[in-house]
Amino acid sequence: MNPGVALAALVGVSVATAVIGFYGLRISRTTGDFYVASRTVRPWWNASAIGGEYLSAASFLGVAGLILLSGTDALWFPVGYTAGYLMLLLFVAAPLRRSGAYTIPDFTEARLDSRPVRKVTSLVVVLVGWLYIVPQLHGAALTIRITTGLPSWVGSVAVVIVVCLTVVAGGMRSITFVQAFQYWLKLTALAVPILFIIFVLAGSGSAPLAPPAVNPTGVAPAGLYQNVSLLVALLFGTLGLPHVLVRFYTNPDGQSARRTTLIVLGLLSVFYLFPTAYGLVGRMFAPGLARAGQADAMVLLLPGELVGGTAGDLLSALVVAGAFAAFLSTTSGLVVSLAGVISQDVLGAGVNGFRLAAVISAVVPLGFAFMTDSFALAGSVGLVFAFTASTVCPVLLLGIWWRGLTDAGAIAGMLTGGVLCGGAMIVGAFAGVATTPGWLAQPAAWTVPAAFAVMVIVSRATEQRIPKTMSKVMTRLHTPERPLATER
Amino acid sequence: MLRQTAAAVTLGTMPDSPLLTAAAVAVIAMAIAVVVGVGLKVLRSFRDLGTDAERATYHTLHAASQAGQHLRRGLNPAGAAKASRQLRTLLGCDALAVMDTSGVLAWDGAREDLKPRMMDLAAGVLASGRTTVLPAGEAGAGTDTTGGPLAAVIAPVRAGTRVVGAVAAFAPTAGAGLVRATSEVADWVAVQVELAELDASRTQLMEAEVRALRAQISPHFIYNSLNAIASFINTDPARARELVVEFADFTRYSFRRHGDFTTLAEELRCIDRYLLLERARFGERVQVSLRVAPEVLSTVIPFLSLQPLVENAVRHGLEAKEGPGHISITANDAGAFAEVTIEDDGVGMDPAQLQSMLAGHTDGEHVGLRNVDARLRQVYGNDHGLVIDTAPGEGTLITMRVPKSQPGHDA
DSSP states (O other): OOHHHHHHHHHHHHHHHHHHHHHOSEEEOSGGGHHHHTSOOOHHHHHHHHHHHHOOHIIIIIHHHHHHHHGGGGGHHHHHHHHHHHHIIIIIHHHHHHHTOSSHHHHHHHHHTOHHHHHHHHHHHHHHHHHHHHHHHHHHHHHHHHHHOOOTHHHHHHHHHHHHHHHHTTTTTTHHHHHHHHHHHHHHHHHHHHHHHHHHHHHHTOOOSSOTTSOTTOOOOOOHHHHHHHHHHHHHHGGGOHHHHHHHTTSSSHHHHHHHHHHHHHHHHHHHHHHHHHHHHHHHHOTHHHHTTOGGGHHHHHHHHHTOHHHHHHHHHHHHHHHHHHHHHHHHHHHHHHHHHHIIIIIOSSHHHHHHHHHHHHHHHHHHHHHSOOOOHHHHHHHHHHHHHHHHHHHHHHHHHOTTOOHHHHHHHHHHHHHHHHHHHHHHHHHOTTTSOHHHHSTHHHHHHHHHHHHHHHHHHTGGGSOTTHHHHHHHHHSOOOOOTTOO | OHHHHHHHHHHHHOTTOHHHHHHHHHHHHHHHHHHHHHHHHHHHHHHHTOOHHHHHHHHHHHHHHHHHHHGGGOSOHHHHHHHHHHHHHHHTOSEEEEEESSSEEEEEESOGGGHHHHHHHHHHHHHHOOOEEEOTIIIIITTOOSSOOOEEEEEEEEETTEEEEEEEEEESSOOHHHHHHHHHHHHHHHHHHHHHHHHHHHHHHHHHHHHHHSSOOOHHHHHHHHHHHHHHHHHOHHHHHHHHHHHHHHHHHHTOOSOSEEEHHHHHHHHHHHHHHHHHHHGGGEEEEEEEOGGGTTOEEETTSSHHHHHHIIIIIITTSSSOEEEEEEEEEETTEEEEEEEEOSOOOOHHHHHHHHTTSSOOSOHHHHHHHHHHHHHHOGGGSOEEEEOTTSOEEEEEEEESOOTTOOO
């Protein structure tokens, strides 16, 4: 495809992100607009923002690629990514908003009344964030290489620079609107090309090259354990993602947090129709992409492959724009929330501390990204979800729903889950995809229960450490807020 | 292989190699040096402690200061238990009890079987406020078989004119020395209790100050608003009615009783009403622009902490100025903080005077600012006071930074 068009798309998305970030605030010149300006973000906006921040490289590129490679087994990814929000809706959204905490470390510190717990949670959250940024940078590298022919590192470095500049220059003053814009951009960038392709294919009446049920590279179907373990990781992992939970703070109360989550469920369900469609069309009409080892780039290549010409170029440019929106939105969301945690716990709370922390939280994963090789995007994000599910998720769920949790139990559980899951990830990375046994490649099915079990057992053994503030905090988490006096 | 074995044998059979000898000598020399060094240090430390009298003074003062720390929170069981250990060594008695007017707080030393009867023994002291000596027979010797009879000295702890407790020392004989020492200890405890009460009242004072600082809408404003509304009653009754409703809503918000915190959104609405009423007076002279990041609208802030800042901008920035004045209010998302600024292009303030007013040295016009500043510092710590950029004739920019995460505060 034409490199110039792809570059133009990339620059366009970056500029749009920065402009909305800088100028997207509601400005009112008269006192008459006061009421509008002081109105909190409506659940629709906030849900779009959450969707924009959540849909990362894995969803935009990875899911379609995996469906191309392994068919229905890969459908568990979109199912799990979406269903995680059901867990969030049922168990976490409203109580977490009512807690008044802004980040996960804030929450654990307030709930367990303990500084050490805060430190451990912060450490885990920063790790999760860094691990999550790495696949985004891999995705950017892949996109740049495939679409412009430039060396891969250009893509990762470009994303890091754009994110650092906007965050450091105060460009995230209206992050909600930036992220909401990114969601609709991503949806359009996936929906328009695939619909166009389907119409073209239907119009020309071309016959499928391969039946949809056959894996093009002959990948063996995954076993029951793999699928269950993956689903556990995705369902529970969503609960602990730092950048998603920060967004709930924007809701004025617990009830609107629930409504937001419900809308997110709908938005995600709509979005995931399209990667699935890409995967299906790819299996039937372009199985050659899988054999060339370019499954992750399938979404980028399909318009050029099946439509071609100027129309194909323009559609590709749209997809590239959507892909960069995915990398930028997820990375900037993560960088902002990590910078909040790092600046608060390590660097001191000043403005400069926040900026420095933002640079640190973007540059460290860039180093990781250079050192590691990109393998299946959806899979590597799935592992991050497994890590989150084994560390942050137990402490959130037990913290909200169990009065008996103690600081010692929380720390022991998080460390157990982190060591087990992190160990499995490291062993898997060194052993290589082909030689890793299934239980190590998908560790969530045993690391998550282990973390929960250790947390419960150690808490039981240290019952005398249940904080005195427990009843008060639990009451606050689970009783509805006083209605705002001026809301009318 | 062979060479290796040979080397091993050579080493094994030649312990007198010059290298080994040198090493052994060095190790021994070092060991001697360490022993001598430590010995000297120990000797010197003994010598440094000085004469017996000096050491006795040191021990007494040390025990007293340790006990003082434990009693810093007043007469309570935990503190008294720790302090009584120090006090008993101080008095050199067999047992020591500390009690307040309702019961025994701590017992240290022998004969704990006397504890249930202690309050009966001390009743007279607590009532009269005079030190009492109970000779060995009276202090309960007859009932016990485990130890010899003990005499008791019970001295009252007097804070001000009230008797708040007593200290009881038990020894085989109650000599004049013990009696004097015990009543001195009781007086010393009384001083500590008074210090603790002073601490408590200082905290109460701070709390009361915050409560008093909270939620004052200025009487000027009420007077001016009512006058402005009155001027509309004949000319524009509909507007007058509207303004009265706004005034009612404003006062309802600012007179509310519950909670010391509110959300930024609620506070902004309160400011909206306030400005509506001010515009009834000033007309188009007051221009306002707003730029608010919706992410920070649910941030919890102290109740009525922004309205006084806006009122300050209107009254001291624009009222004194000719022509229209502009006020701009922004709220930004700054990481884990929400940053609110209020800027006016009015007459500004003299920084030196402002500083002395904020420090509480002078009572200037800008009492509202000082009030907000004091509350912010009280709630969020000294780093979170107001930041004010101003100069005469240059307008004023006030910045407030509040942490977003406040799990302890209910809006």
